Structure formats: C-alpha cells, structure tokens
Amino acid sequence: MALIRKLSNIDVRILYLIMVVAAIYPLLRPIGLPLPISDRARDAYAAIEALQPGDLVFFGIDYSPTQEAEMWPQTLAVGHHLARRGVRIVMLNMIEGAFRYEERMRDIILAEYPEYKYGENIIALPFTAGREAAFQSVVADFKGLYTYDLAGNPVGSLPLWNEIRGASDFKMYVELADAPDWWLRPMSQVPGLQLWNGTVASGASTMAPLYQSGQMIGFIIGMVGAAEYEFLVGKPGMAAAAMDTQSMGHVLIILFVVLGNIGYQAIKADESRAKAKRAARGDV
Amino acid sequence: MTFIKTKLPVVVTFVGAFIIIAQYYFDIPAWKTLAAELLRWNVILAAFALALGIGGIVKLHWGRIARRAPTALYSAATLITLAFFLAIGLAQTTRGESYRWLYDYIYLPVAATSYATTFFFITSAAYRAFRIKNSYAAVLMVSAVLMMLQIGIFAAFLPIAPRIAAWVWNIPTSAGMRAVVIGGALSLVGNSFRVIVGLERGHLGGGE
C-alpha cells in the first residue's frame, strides 16, 4: 500500500522528464515502428487521385500557427499530390496567421513543378476575415470578394481568375482546418462540389458523422493522417519521422493514466475501509 | 438614444438575418445580390473587430502601467512589441522582408511552442486529472486506450488493434457525436432565433 501511495504521488517533473526523453530519443535514433495505412487515408488519397488535369480545386489553408506541427505536414503532402495531378489550384485562407503557410506552399509548388505558372494554373488569395461568413461570401459571390491576390497583384490581371465564373466551377474543396465544421456548412451548399478535409486529431470525432454520411469525400486526421498520406504520396517527411515519438507518447500516456488510477482507486478503497471501521466502532 | 442603443440594432439584425436566410431557401436574384453584398460587409466588419481587439489590449495594459501594477513591466513589453509589429506591418505590409522575418522567426515559433506546452499539461492531466470516478469515465478511458492502440508500437504487436480502433471511431464515437451535434445545432438555432427576432438582448446590455 505504501508503494501504491508513492506511485500515486510521483512528482510531475519526473513524468515531464520521462516524456521529454521519450519524445526526443526516437527523433535522434529512429526506431522504425510500422505504420499501418488506414482505409480512410487510402480513400482520401483515391479521392484526389481521381481528379483530372485541369480540374479546378480550392485549396484552403485554415489553421493557426499553434497547429503547425500537425497541419503543415498535411499541407505539404496534400499540396504535392494536388500538384502531381495537374489540377488548377486556387488557394484560400480564412484564419489570421495562416497566410505564411499559404505563401510557402505556393512557393514550393512553383519551385518543384515547372508546369505550374503563377496566375495561369495556381492563384493564392489573401486572408479574408469573418470565418463562416467569409465562406458564405465565397459561395454567394466568389469573384466579388477579392480584388487583389496574396502578393498584391490585381486579380483581374491573372488569366486563371478570368476563367472562373464562380464557386460552382470548382470540382473539389480541399480544406486543411484546425477547427471542425464552420467551413463545411457554407461550402456544402455549392452543388457538385466535393469536400475533402484534413484536420487536427481533436477535431476528428466531430467530423466523423459528416464523413460517414458522405458529405465529405476524403478525410485525414492529425499527424497520423499526415504520415499515412506522406507514405501514400511517396514523400515520407516530418510526420512520418514523428510517428515513433507519437507511439512512445501514447504508451506513456496510457501508463500514466493507469498509474494514476491505480493509486486513486487504492486510496479510495483504503478510505472506504477506514470509514467502515469507524462506523462499526460507532465513532463519529 | 434608447432607439439607437436598443431598437435599431434589433431591426438591423432582423433585416440582415432575414435576407441571408431567405436567399438560402428562395431563388430570387435581387435577394441573392443583396445577401452577397451584406456578406461582403460582414467580412469588413470582422476585419474591424480585429482592430477592436488591439484597442482592448492597449486599454488593459496601459491601465496597468498607469496604476504601476506589479505586472506593469510585462504590460510595457506587450505594448512595445505590439507597436513594433504594427509599425513594421504598416510600413512594409505583410510582404515586407522584415515583417516576414519577425513573423517566421519570432511569432510562429512562439505560437507553436505555446501550444506545445499542452504536451506537458496532457502528461500531468493523464496522471492526475483523468480519474475513473464512475462507469461512464471507465468506458471513456477504455475507448481512449483503444484509439491510442492503433499506431506504431501497438500495431506492430497487435495487428487487430487498428481494426478495433477503426470500429470504435466508426460506430460508437460517430453515433454519439451525431447525437451531440444534432442536439447542439438545434439549441444554437433556438438561441440564434431569439437574437434575430429581438427576444434576446443580452448582447445589447439588456435582458429579454
């Protein structure tokens, strides 16, 4: 019992140290644990693979810098896949703080895929405030919403912009968002627009019913989803490298939950027994 | 004055909401044009709300400096940083090199790091706060463990683990979330309806 009490009173700094070591070690010396690719990730990959060259695709990058660890690897993997399919990409951004990710992804596509010429088959549009209302504006009057692109060029000077009539011209909306569904409600109003989502791990359960009902055609979750997608695209990167760390973290979290609850239940049982003894003795 | 403070906002809210909602149901081109214009105005208003935040921050921290509160030094640092970023941003826009440098090498790492502290909080929460106090909590914990078993080290030793996790995600989790989302959405509709028709004026400083 003394040992159990000790186990339930470990200084949290020791736990932090264990977690830090468990997180850093696999990054320095990769363990190489297997990563099974889920059916969900394969279906998401197939959805983008089904796009034809020249299809118009919205590419929304809507996460704040706090979510960079999970979402930037997703952005890279999905961005590469879209570029490989040769689709015409219109990048959007509705979260303050995400414009740099949009710029970086645009620059990566232009640098690594010579067939992409800015303004002809890829455009990056600036941050639009209002969140769900901004998406409603995209649906209601996409062309009226923007005057300049992310680089400050008048949109009228971009050939791709002049080819677009409205949101209904688009085949797919690929949204990488840290908040669950405020983008999906407006965008689902566009007839024929396929919705594809990458989100953080904590948003997965909220989006699950929407994916199952068929309102979304593809869905990847968190860093695991990013790692799976990296393997499917053939470009293992940051997320794949972090999977060993995530595994170790999960093991330790489970261990800490178990340890904490063993101690809690033991102390509770102890107190119940003591209370029963006092009641039997007639003590107040 | 009472009309401007209490009645006019209600009228504006109702008219604006009616136009936006009606254009969703009815295909009237003039209405759709008006709704699109209103939505564009909303985007402008939302941008100004960000500026309102700056005013709030300045007011709070200037007050602390004026009162020589114990944290006045931190408030001064906040205001100086705010002024600096603002000045660089206004001078160069977000495309300027200095602004980008500050953004990429100061703001982004600090923001990502502040979220990364959740790593430590989750650790100690797992040990201290996540207690199995009743049967519902026990079910929650078992489900959480099953979900965590689907990657890496567990998948290597327990090939069935990812399939169990997928089942937990697809069936009970989705079912529960579906119910919560439907219930929550209907309540939000109810409360939003109250605001639209002016039955709820808490946001205007009144009651009902």
Added chain:
Amino acid sequence: MNQGVTVQLLVLATFIATFYISANIYRKTGEFSARKFEGLAKMEEAIGRATEMGKPVHWSYGMGAFDAQYLAAFVLLEYAAGLCAKYDTRLIVSIALPEVVPMTEEVVRKAYIEQGKVESMQPEDVRFWGGSHNPAMIGTISREQVAGNFMIGSLFHESILSIEAAARYNAIQVMGTSNTHQLPFIAAGCDAIFIGAEMFAAAAQLDATPVRVGSVRAPDLITSVFVVLMVVGALMVTMGNTTLKTLIMR
C-alpha cells in the same frame, strides 16, 4: 425555391411554431421542468468551498468566436456572480474576445447589484487578455490558487490547459460547451459538465422566462421527431426502401 431545401424550410417553420406555442403555454401555465443539472450544484459547491478556503473562483468563456453559446454562458455567469456576491467570494473572469468585455462587466455588475453588494465588486477582476488568454488564464489560476474553475462557452484546446492548471490546486471544475471536440477532455477532467444543449437548458432552469423555455422545448420536440424519423428511416433503408430518404433530401 432552391433545390434540396424544402424539408429544411419545413423543419425551420415547425421549429418557429413550436417555439411560440411552447412559450405561450409557459406564459399561461408557468410550468417548466428540466432534470437537475449536476453542473449547477457543483458550481454552488465550488463557490461554497472557495468561501471557506478564502480563495477566489475563476471563470472563462474560452477562445472561440462569439456565438449563441455565450448567451447561455452569460446567464450561468450571472448565477455564479450572484453566488459569489452573496458569499463575498472573489470572482475573476478571463476574457479572450473584446466584444464580450462590456457585456461581461454588465452581467457581473447586475448580479452584484441584485445582491446589494455592488461596492464589493472589483472591476479589475474582469480581465481582457485577447490572444494571450491561455497563458494569462493559467497564470491567474496558479497565482490565485483558485478553489473553483468554470469554463462555459466556445471552448478550444484551452480547456485542457485550464483543467490541468486548476487540478493542481484541487479546484472544483465545471465546464460546458457545444464544441464536440472538447467534450472528451472536459468529461475526463471536470467534476461536472454541460454537454451542448444542457447549457441552454440550465440557463432556462435558472431563469425561466417564456422565451428561454420556448427555445429549450422547441429543440427537444424537434429532436424527438428526428429520432422517430431516424429509426423509421433506418428500418426502411435496411429493407431496401429509400422513400423517406428521398423525401427528406428534397
């Protein structure tokens, strides 16, 4: 009429009608019952404990955008502030959104006025933090060693930060949100929670008016209809009949 929205319009019309009918029934009969919410009892317990310990109580709405959840949160804040005023317990409010600050000050002041203790209200305890809400909230909880921690509103990842910070001081924690992605965290770490619609029902229970009762009863009745439709629809689809499904998609 646009495509695919007929049934949605019908549901909306039914909702509005049910709302007004329920509100009128309450106006005539004054009868409204909802099950007891453990969250309300825990809030009172937390404030009582804070009073005994001489520690403050902390409140936050979270960092989410202003939506209908805040309206329920205002009522619950008024309840908490009223209790704090009654027992002379300090209430510290941390706010992330600027537009919520005047409303919060108004709500807290109103609660103190109703208890006749407006002079004991400390305006500097209603604190706007903006983007630095999370570290400021953790700092407040740690420095003040709060005995009660309430977070009701549009919560994001700050909920887990708050739970852990307050758990160090064994604070009684009550949280509530309609944001489903935070429900697992608050369910695991809090003493009592309000899940989605429960916030609104609790607000109606605290201060039942025809409007609040109507906006609680109408969703309840519509949800019951949905449950029936779901069961019937699932059975029909299982037997190969998609009539109901096609009808609803109109």
